[in-house]
C-alpha cells in the first residue's frame with residue numbers, strides 16, 4: 149500500500165486529494181498544526197481513513213519527525229497561507245510558511261531520504277499568482293514571473309527552490325503551477341465561495357447585500373476535484389518536471405456573479421452587489437489564463453468540469469447547506 153503525506157490536509161485541495169488517493173488505495177497521512185486544531189474533528193468525521201501527524205511548516209524538526217514516522221512514498225506540499233489579501237498584512241508569516249516552508253520540507257526530505265530504490269517523490273503547490281502582472285497571454289511553464297503580492301513572491305521562492313533541489317540533488321520534485329480552482333470545499337474568504345454562499349443566503353432571506361472589491365479581475369477558474377488528479381499524475385512520471393494546470397478560459401468576476409444569481413433564480417446581480425474599499429488590494433493581478441497543453445500531452449490530464457457547471461455546483465451546494473443550517 150503506497151503511503152502519501154499531505155500538508156494542508158484541512159484545506160480545499162488537501163480534502164480532495166485525500167479522497168482521491170484513498171480511492172487509489174493509498175494510506176493517507178495528513179500533517180496538522182496546532183495543539184488542539186478544531187478542524188481535526190470535522191475532518192475525521194468526513195474522512196475517517198486519514199491518519200493525522202503533528203507538524204508545522206515553520207518547524208523543521210517537526211517535518212523531519214513526520215517524515216520519519218510516516219515513511220511516505222509521496223509528499224504533497226499543499227500547506228500555505230494561501231489567501232492573497234491577508235499576505236499583504238501578514239507578509240512575514242506568509243513568507244515563512246508559504247516560502248520557507250517549502251525549503252524546510254525539501255531539506256527534511258534530503259535528510260531522511262526514503263527507501264534507497266524508491267526515494268520520496270515531492271509535489272509543490274505552485275501558483276498562477278507567480279505570473280502576477282502577466283508578461284504574456286496565455287501563461288505557460290516558460291512565462292516569466294512578476295508576482296504582485298507577498299503570497300506570490302513566497303510562491304516564486306518555493307517554486308525556484310523545488311527546481312533547484314531537483315537539479316542540485318536529483319530529488320524527484322515536481323511543481324504544479326495551478327490556476328484558480330474552486331468547488332464546494334473552497335474557503336469562504338475566496339471570491340467564488342463568498343459569492344455562492346451569499347447568493348444562497350440572499351435567496352433564503354438571510355442576507356440582503358453582497359459587498360465585493362475589484363469586479364474587473366479575470367481568472368482561469370477550474371474545479372478542484374479535477375486539479376488534484378494532475379498533482380498525482382505528476383508524481384507518477386519517471387522524471388520530475390513543472391506543469392501548468394488550467395482550463396485555458398478566463399472569466400471576469402461579473403460573469404461568475406451573473407451565472408450564480410441566475411442559477412438561484414434571483415435575476416440581475418446588480419440589484420444585490422455593492423463594492424467596498426476594504427476588499428481592494430494594494431496591487432492586483434488583472435488577468436490570468438493558462439496554457440495546460442504540456443500537462444495534457446505528457447500527463448494525459450484533462451479538466452472535466454467547465455465554468456457554468458462549476459458555478460452551478462457551488463451555488464446548488466450552498467443552497468442546500470444554508471437551508472439545512474437555517475432549520
Ligand code: NAP
Pocket residue numbers: 155156157158159160161162179180181185187203204205206225226227228229230231245273274275276325326327328329330335
Ligand atoms: P487552503 O484551503 O487555504 O488550505 C491551506 C492549508 O494550509 C490548510 O490546511 C492550513 O491548515 C495549512 N497551513 C497553514 N499554515 C500552515 C503551517 N504553518 N503548517 C502546516 N500547514 C499549514 O488552500 P487550498 O486552496 O487547498 O490550496 C492548497 C495549496 O495550493 C496552497 O499551497 C495554495 O497556496 C496552493 N494553490 C491553490 C490554488 C487554488 O486556487 N486553490 C491555486 C494555486 C495554488 P489550517 O487549516 O490548520 O490552518
Ligand code: G4F
Pocket residue numbers: 230231232233274275276277326327328329337338339340342359360361362363365366367401427428429432433436
Ligand atoms: O478568490 P480570490 O481571493 O483568489 P486569488 O487572489 O486569485 O488567489 C487564489 O488563487 C491563486 C491562484 O491564482 C492561489 F494561488 C491562491 O492561493 C488563492 O487560492 O480573488 C480572486 C479575485 C481577485 O482579483 C480579487 O481582488 O477576486 C477579486 N475580488 C473582488 N472582490 C475579491 C473580492 N476577492 C475576495 N477574496 N473577496 C472579495 O470580496
